[in-house]
Amino acid sequence: MNIPLVDLKAQYNSMKDEIDAAIQRVVRSGQFILGPEVKAFEDEMAVYCGTKYAVGVASGTDALHIALLAFGIKPGDEVITTPFTFIATAESIAKCGAKPVFVDIDPGTYNIDPAQIEPRITSQTRAILPVHLYGQSAAMERILEIAKRYNLKVIEDCAQALGAKYQGKKVGSLGDAGCLSFFPSKNLGAYGDAGMVVTNDPSIAETVKILRFHGSKATYQHVMHGFNSRLDALQAAVLRVKLKHLDRWNELRRSRTSLYSRLLSRIEGIQPPHIEKHNESSCNYYTIRLKDSRLNRDKLRKHLESNGIQTMVYYPLSLHLQEVYKYLGQKPGDFPQSELAQEQVLSLPMYPELSEEQIQEIVQEIKAQSQS
Ligand SMILES: Cc1ncc(COP(=O)(O)O)c(C=O)c1O
Secondary structure, eight states, X not given: OOBOSSOHHHHHHHTHHHHHHHHHHHHHHTOOXXXXXXXHHHHHHHHXXXXXXXXXXXXXHHHHHHHHHHTTOOTTOEEEEOSSSOHHHHHHHHHTTOEEEEOOBOTTTOXXXXXXXXXXXXXXXXXXXXXXXXXXXXXXXXXXXXXXXXXXXXXXXXXXXXXXXXXXXXXXXXXXXXXEEOOTTSSSOOSSOOEEEEESOHHHHHHHHHHHBTTEXXXXXXXXXXXXXXXXXXXXXXXXXXXXXXXXXXHHHHHHHHHHHHHHTTXXXXXXXXXXXXXXXXXXXXXXXXXXXXXXXXXXXXXXXXTTBOOBOSOSSOGGGSGGGGGGTOOTTSSHHHHHHHHHEEEEOOOTTOOHHHHHHHHHHHHHHHHO
């Protein structure tokens, strides 16, 4: 048995001719930086996300960093976010010279707990940066309500949740801006790094465009310091092909998720993912929680690995405990739910091409380990 966490080769094989033709089109055109493919992809993504504007950049990390800069986040500012996420979320805040202010997570969804946001707001707070972890939207209604009351911007980290919906609306269109990642393992994955900022605000879209291209408004006319952070035309062409399949893939991920959860809920000590009623998850990861010591996570991972099943822990160390954030002065115990999750979560293989038989085999091996 060989079941990877993500199977990018299976996806390519299912659409090889279309992808190869798109790559050829760009290579023959000789236009590799921005140009018509990128513009077309941006237009298609704005429609897909339900926003007025979409601006392609070089990665999801750059999307976050550039979006924060576009909103004027600067040294001395504070931005509220979750400690249970990939480093890029907090890193992008710190790279603006601002302070990441962590708020613990809701133990059911692993997303920022809106009930704990208000006490962390100070006169320096400028924005809230919720992450839609594993594909499920954060509790946006309450987050937006708090942001409105305190006049804060809301920048969504949608890296894991492209296509997910909250109360019927796509993530990325809920706050002031949404940041997307097309890292190869995401629901819409490029063949390299790529990212995007989506927004309804014309001045933010314009500033992101300026920042991604060395701060230039027109050729060799620089109005600020920016970045070399453009979305490659080759990546845009690949992503345009894949975008047509995204909703179907997300639907397949949801059906795989349901099957996993139905089978795993019969095994004691395992908590399948909890999806809130008003959420439609993009199911980027299938993440279980090992609730008691009956199933030791390391032992289970080793057992699955020895049977050819790949797993991953997203994330084994909350950001507030990372060496890089020592300067924030936080210590173990400060965010108990995040710290509990880092000990208990385990992500199992998840991709649209994963077969029902493979899921049954994975569950069978988990069951065997739980009974040993
Ligand atoms: C939650 C989250 N935020 C940000 C990023 C950064 O995206 P990228 O790898 O495209 O820079 C990722 C993914 O890697 C992510 O999972």
